Each structure stands twice: as C-alpha cells, then as structure tokens.
Amino acid sequence: MGNQNIGIKFNEDFKKMVVDLYGTGRKVKDLSSEYGVSEVTIYKWIKRYPPVKLEDGTPVAADDITKLQKQIRRLQEENEILKKAMAIFARK
Template sequence: MKQKRYNQEFKQTIVELYRSGTSVSDLSREYGVSEVTIYKWIKAHSPIENGGGLTPAERFMISNPLKNRFFFSF
C-alpha cells in the first residue's frame, strides 16, 4: 500500500481543529487519517518542556537547516 503524504498546512489544520475541541476519532473519520498519525502530529506541533516554546518540528528545522529543505516531512 502506498504511503500518503500530507503537507504542513493540512497537518497544522488538523492540529488546530483538535485544539478547538474536535475529537481525534472525529478528525480521523472525517479526513481519512489514522488516529495514531493525528496524535503524532499533535505531539510534533506542541511546544516541549524546557524547549523555549519550540515544537519538536521547529527544533529539528533549526538544528538541521540543510536537511529540512530536502527531507523534512512530519
């Protein structure tokens, strides 16, 4: 089975919908994305403790500036 790729805007939209109160199961059903994937996106787009308010995705982009241009895909 071919793996689907989602752009950052779509992922951020799903995370924002979750934060506004939509359940993960509802988002999964409506958009056809697995619950596990949505939980990973939520984690990736949430600030980490003692991380200066940066998300794991932002920390990766800062610490790997060349990689994120060609490789970055959460």
C-alpha cells in the same frame, strides 16, 4: 481502523490545520474519520505540533519557534557585523 491511506504524504499546512482543529475541542476519532487520517497519525502530529500559546493567547507551533530562533541568530550575526563596520568607520 479501515483507513487505507498507507504511504500518503500530507503537507505541513494540512497537518497543522488538523492539530488546530483538535485544539478547538474536536475529537481525534472525528478528525480521523472526517479527513481519512489514522488516529495514530493525528496523535503523532499533535505531539509534533503542540500548541504553545503566547501571552496574548495566540497559538504558536514548535516549527514556528524554530524558524524564529534561526531568524534571531541571523539578525544577531548581522548586528555584530554592523558593529564591527561602525568601529572601522569611526576610526577614520
């Protein structure tokens, strides 16, 4: 409990790496002592980045799902614009 890393910011890749290591069976206590991050913080990361597995077993983080949903919405909007443009050109 003697971690003195109060106020240190960890980047998203580091957080995901620690969560991935947890997903491989490593103990939170071991990860905490190895990387100098409190156990409470690691548990927060695990909650934030729960490993979701696809049909083929590939893990996907919640942030990745959010990014994919945004991309799908953008592509749907582009598709609608193209459909309207085709309708305009088909009339000519």
